[in-house]
Amino acid sequence: MVEYKSSDLDRTFTALSHEVRRSMLARLQQSELRVTELAEPFDMSLNAVSKHIRLLEAANLVTRRVEGRDHWISVNPEPMAQASAWIEAQAKFWSPRLHKLAKLVERKP
Amino acid sequence: MVEYKSSDLDRTFTALSHEVRRSMLARLQQSELRVTELAEPFDMSLNAVSKHIRLLEAANLVTRRVEGRDHWISVNPEPMAQASAWIEAQAKFWSPRLHKLAKLVERKP
């Protein structure tokens, strides 16, 4: 059984607080990607992208597999699940509408 | 129908990235609280607490009702539901175990 510290949640939420990193995580759900591939959609230096990846790595949201000169980045969803669980734990008194939104349950239009 | 910008998610996740603010939100699920009451559990200046509240307010996670010299703070769960929904949208390829963790669904021990 893994223990979770509140500082882990700090790091997770911090990592999720930037659109660039969220967008990286979203792409990584499909497949692992190299640093250059991850950088491609963004209008910023490779170095900036490298730093975003380092922050994701520090939050344990991605892992890195070095293969020659290529670094393959893949997503680790566990901390996101923890973050989601924290939010759900707050939801005890929420309205059914918000509950459904949070859980992405389909509802009639 | 309300529109959500990615910068809203930025602010929400940033606000959730500090243990003090998460703990405040958790207490506010039960009832609205005055600034001093919110501050009571923490070993920090009232000013620091005031700033945490201001950040939560900027993220629209709490609202403030001024009554005389007292400021009553209450939680607004909507942005948390949005944040949770973003995470759930990532969960397409997750294992059933992670899915259950994220949704806090009970499972056999």
Place this chain on the structure above:
DNA sequence: TTTATATTCAACATTATGGTTGAATATAAA
């Protein structure tokens, strides 16, 4: 009216984020 309480404002210091450029390193390709 005087005093105490609730809260914010202003100024300051420290650390973290987010970005840049130029150099270094390691590996692959010509």
Place this chain on the structure above:
DNA sequence: TTTATATTCAACCATAATGTTGAATATAAA
């Protein structure tokens, strides 16, 4: 072996976050 590619390291700058203390403001209580 030389050159190109993939990536990080180092130094720097600007801004945001996190905290402090002391003063200001507004309201309630004595």
